[in-house]
Amino acid sequence: MTRYFTDKLAKYIVFISGFTAVVILLLIALFILREGLPAFSEIGVFDFIFGNVWRPGIDQYGILSMIVGSIAVTIVSMIMAVPLGIACAILLAEVAPSKVRNILRPAVELLVGIPSVVYGLVGLVLLVPIVSNIGGSGFSILTASIVLMVMVLPTIISISEDSIRAIPASYREGALALGATKWQTIKGVILPAAKSGIGAGVVLGMGRAIGETMAMIMVIGNSIAFPNSLLDAARTLTGNIALEINYATGTHESALFATGVVLFVFILLLNSVATVFLKRGSNAQRLG
Amino acid sequence: MTEYNLNGQTCRGDKIKAKNLNFYYGSFQALRDINLDIPGCAITAIIGPSGCGKSSFLRLLNRMNDLIYGSRIEGTIELDGKNIFDKEVDVVDLRKNVGMVFQKPNPFPISIFDNIAFGPKQHGKKSKIELEEIVENSLKKAALWDEVKDKLGQSALALSGGQQQRLCIARVLSVEPQVILMDEPCSALDPMATLKIEDLMRTLAKNYTIIIVTHNMQQAARVSDTTAFFMMEPDRAGSLVEYGLTSEIFTNPKDKRTEDYITGRFG
Numbered sequence: 001m002t003r004y005f006t007d008k009l010a011k012y013i014v015f016i017s018g019f020t021a022v023v024i025l026l027l028i029a030l031f032i033l034r035e036g037l038p039a040f041s042e043i044g045v046f047d048f049i050f051g052n053v054w055r056p057g058i059d060q061y062g063i064l065s066m067i068v069g070s071i072a073v074t075i076v077s078m079i080m081a082v083p084l085g086i087a088c089a090i091l092l093a094e095v096a097p098s099k100v101r102n103i104l105r106p107a108v109e110l111l112v113g114i115p116s117v118v119y120g121l122v123g124l125v126l127l128v129p130i131v132s133n134i135g136g137s138g139f140s141i142l143t144a145s146i147v148l149m150v151m152v153l154p155t156i157i158s159i160s161e162d163s164i165r166a167i168p169a170s171y172r173e174g175a176l177a178l179g180a181t182k183w184q185t186i187k188g189v190i191l192p193a194a195k196s197g198i199g200a201g202v203v204l205g206m207g208r209a210i211g212e213t214m215a216m217i218m219v220i221g222n223s224i225a226f227p228n229s230l231l232d233a234a235r236t237l238t239g240n241i242a243l244e245i246n247y248a249t250g251t252h253e254s255a256l257f258a259t260g261v262v263l264f265v266f267i268l269l270l271n272s273v274a275t276v277f278l279k280r281g282s283n284a285q286r287l288g
Numbered sequence: 289m290t291e292y293n294l295n296g297q298t299c300r301g302d303k304i305k306a307k308n309l310n311f312y313y314g315s316f317q318a319l320r321d322i323n324l325d326i327p328g329c330a331i332t333a334i335i336g337p338s339g340c341g342k343s344s345f346l347r348l349l350n351r352m353n354d355l356i357y358g359s360r361i362e363g364t365i366e367l368d369g370k371n372i373f374d375k376e377v378d379v380v381d382l383r384k385n386v387g388m389v390f391q392k393p394n395p396f397p398i399s400i401f402d403n404i405a406f407g408p409k410q411h412g413k414k415s416k417i418e419l420e421e422i423v424e425n426s427l428k429k430a431a432l433w434d435e436v437k438d439k440l441g442q443s444a445l446a447l448s449g450g451q452q453q454r455l456c457i458a459r460v461l462s463v464e465p466q467v468i469l470m471d472e473p474c475s476a477l478d479p480m481a482t483l484k485i486e487d488l489m490r491t492l493a494k495n496y497t498i499i500i501v502t503h504n505m506q507q508a509a510r511v512s513d514t515t516a517f518f519m520m521e522p523d524r525a526g527s528l529v530e531y532g533l534t535s536e537i538f539t540n541p542k543d544k545r546t547e548d549y550i551t552g553r554f555g
Contacts, residue, residue: 170394174456177350178407178463179384188406193397 029264036258042251048258054224054240056248061255063262065226069234070266072141073216074209076230077148082202084149085156086191089198092157093164094186111154120218123147128219136231139221145230147215152205159204163197164190200277207270210263213238237263302369303328303497304349304467309363311344313356317525318344322363324516324528331489331498333512333534335505337554340518341526342501346469349499350386351379367467384411386467387460392476393452395444395459400436403444403455407463422462430458431488450481457488468492470500474507486511505550509538517546 040048043061051062088108092101127146132138167190175185191198213236221233222243235243241256241263248256304326311319319341326332334342347353348365351372364371372382384407395403404423413419423440427433432454436447444455453473460468470489474482489498489511502508508515515537517530530537530546541547548554 168394170390170392171396173352173355173388173390174394174396174459175406176355177352177383177388177390178410178459179380179382180407180410181380184410188410189396189398 032257032260032264036254036261039251039254039258040261043255043258048255049262052226056244056252056255059251061251063237063240063255063259065224066235066237066240066259067262069141069220069227070210070236070238070263072227072230072234073144073148073220073236074206076141076145077152077209078202078206080145081149081152081156081205085153085201085205086160086198088153088157089160089164089201090186090191093161094182094190108154108157111150116151116212116215117218119147119151120215123215123219131231134231136229137221137233139219139233140231141220141227141234142230144216144220144234144236147219148209148212151212151215152209155205155208156201159201160194160198163194163201166197167193196277196280200274203270203274203277207267207274210266210270211238212236213242217242237266303367304499305364305366305369306345307364307366309345309348309365310361311341311348311353312360312362314358317523319348320521320525320527322526322528324531326497326499327514328497329493330513331493331500331511333508333515334499334501334518335503335508335515335549336518336526336529337520337549338503339524339526340520342518343471344526345518346471346499346501347388349467349469350383350388352383352388354379384463385465386469387463387465389453389456389460389468389470389473391472393449393456395447395452395455397443397445399441400444400447400455401440404459404462407459411463426458426462427455429461429492430454431484431491432458448481450477450484453477453481453485454488457485457492461492465496467497467499470498472501472503475503482507505538509534517541517543517549519545519549 128138223233
């Protein structure tokens with residue numbers, strides 16, 4: 001009897017613990033939705049999302065320039081990070097001798113552990129002056145993208161490396177036995193076989209990029225003007241919330257929560273895409 | 289043993305010649321003093337108990353063991369009179385010439401067509417018409433064309449195990465090798481699929497030199513023209529015990545150990 005009792009108890013405890021996470025997520029979603037709702041109804045969903053002017057002083061709440069800012073830093077940083085990250089994953093999984101890998105891998109993992117404010121600081125002190133030599137003030141989408149690139153690299157590298165490592169050795173041997181060179185094997189067999197895992201890594205990296213706040217605030221300039229070039233200052237959705245929530249009241253405060261809703265939807269979409277990628281990957285491997 | 293009468297023609301036993309071959313994994317000796325002449329228009333079976341080095345020997349013939357860190361080779365293996373371990377031998381060309389079929393079917397997780405086209409593409413064949421021709425011919429030679437001709441775009445992983453293995457054989461044929469190495473190609477297959485592969489091997493033996501490692505002595509007796517029996521020495525190094533025409537090895541073995549093995553007294 002007692003055996004079955006502990007069994008059941010354990011089951012319920014695990015269930016409750018598991019559901020707690022889901023419930024918290026739901027509560028957060030409901031809370032920001034509730035707080036953001038007045039802004040949506042007062043401003044109008046269309047005007048809020050596609051409005052170009054953000055001026056709380058005169059009750060103008062349009063976040064288009066911040067959406068563009070967030071998407072721009074995400075895309076530009078991914079353009080730099082994806083080739084670099086995949087190349088690094090190939091190096092770690094296929095090319096580097098174990099001695100080199102034993103140094104590189106922990107170094108990559110250490111990148112995750114650095115607080116984002118430190119990335120922001122380095123970007124502020126080192127990158128901003130360099131970029132200002134190209135043009136503008138240096139506080140720009142380009143600067144922010146470079147900082148973000150470094151921050152998302154570990155995600156892309158480690159997930160891509162894992163998925164490359166998960167490719168059965170028999171694929172590699174099969175290709176080499178046909179007289180393919182190492183690079184032909186990687187390009188023709190290994191990368192196609194690992195592409196869903198690599199895709200998931202890239203999408204999760206994008207999620208990280210779009211959610212990054214502190215480092216962005218420090219280097220992007222936080223201008224509310226619509227950015228016209230990579231050298232222009234801009235503001236991200238996350239930065240908008242962090243910068244103004246301390247003194248916002250009424251519709252202004254609600255508009256910031258609504259910004260959070262938009263951000264939430266973005267990240268939800270990205271994570272769903274990543275899940276689809278990962279699922280496809282595991283299906284392919286089960287068949288193999 | 290230099291001349292055979294096989295498949296109705298006389299052929300000399302020197303397509304592949306292993307001379308004083310020793311092979312080590314680190315400090316462990318896996319093969320000792322192998323001398324073996326393999327004829328060029330026949331199927332040669334390599335049999336022996338587990339761990340006797342027969343797969344290691346097979347994998348030396350297309351230098352797949354190069355991939356193993358710490359492996360070391362002494363002696364020579366000549367293919368058409370040329371030592372394959374020579375520095376000037378391009379291992380990529382060697383592997384194109386000496387194809388390999390593995391124990392477990394290992395089609396790539398891409399379409400049937402792309403599986404076959406992969407090899408020729410890497411060797412510079414780009415035109416679609418040419419590739420289509422190669423794919424069709426290779427699949428026909430591997431007796432798989434009729435089963436897959438309507439679904440070339442489908443994933444190769446959806447095929448049955450036996451079909452996958454024939455696909456792997458077709459993939460090897462697509463790069464026009466002279467020699468095909470088979471490492472227990474039927475061990476993961478059911479009897480019907482095994483029969484199909486064996487029939488296929490007999491057909492291919494007219495144009496290719498085939499060397500098969502097998503655990504299955506009936507299979508060796510059924511398909512091969514010559515048989516080499518490998519065994520482990522007390523220090524676990526593999527060595528060649530007896531080599532000759534399959535008919536003689538199985539009916540009139542010269543070595544007591546061969547007799548014991550083929551009559552099932554050990555192994």
